[in-house]
Amino acid sequence: MIVPFYHVLILAGLLFLMGISCMVVRRSLIMILLGVEIMLNAASIILVGASLLWQNLDGQAIVMFIFAIAATEVSVGLALIVWAYRRTGSVDPGDFNILK
């Protein structure tokens, strides 16, 4: 007996909210990527909890694919950030306004 499932839902929801606020509020490309990581982590927590609730291993399998997607996304995202920093000398998304 651990806890009712909705406590896990609330925990993951709060984490997701923090991730999305980090992504929206912070003015730095690196913090935006960190926000995406926090959101993916919240999704993983809820999937593992649901896997325990229904005694089904599929939830854990999806979390494993989430890990792979997160690693891919971070490596490509950070490479893009370095590429943008070389061009503009800044990681502030407000500075990328050449098209304006």
Added chain:
Amino acid sequence: MTIYSIIFYLLAVLILVTTALAVTRRDLVHAVIYLIFSFFGSAMLFYLFGAPLLAVLEVIIYAGAIMVLFLFIVMMLRIGKSAVRLFPLSQWLPAAVGGLIYIAIGIGLIAADPNSHIVLKTARADPAVFGRYIFEKHWLSIEIVSVLLLVAVIGVLLLARRSPRHPAGQTIEGEL
């Protein structure tokens, strides 16, 4: 209140506090270090939920590889601290209204879910059983993910290559 629920609440508080500290730090290195603590908490939560292999992978991939990659990039780029407010006051009202609506909808969804009051029972998926399951049922997805990782490696190599039109001396940071 069993020992498992006490562990769960302690871990939940730890994860929420460290994540909140991480998203509010101005110094990026501090933010990344706090987030490593948060991911360690998540790993222990996975272990509590009966996923030891995922707990180990969380430590290795998230806290190990991904966060160290973030640390490298933060140290590689010279980022000045921005003097701008974290949250401009003119945007405060619409953001608060939108956020509150989403929180209300989320609470309603959780309350309406008939499964949400079931108490979780402890169980454990052995790494060997989990590995056999994932390679028997999801072998195609594993192959697709491996191709995805290969594509990511090639894409990152292409992005990181210095283009001939922008040699080192002409970029803003010549040493990058």
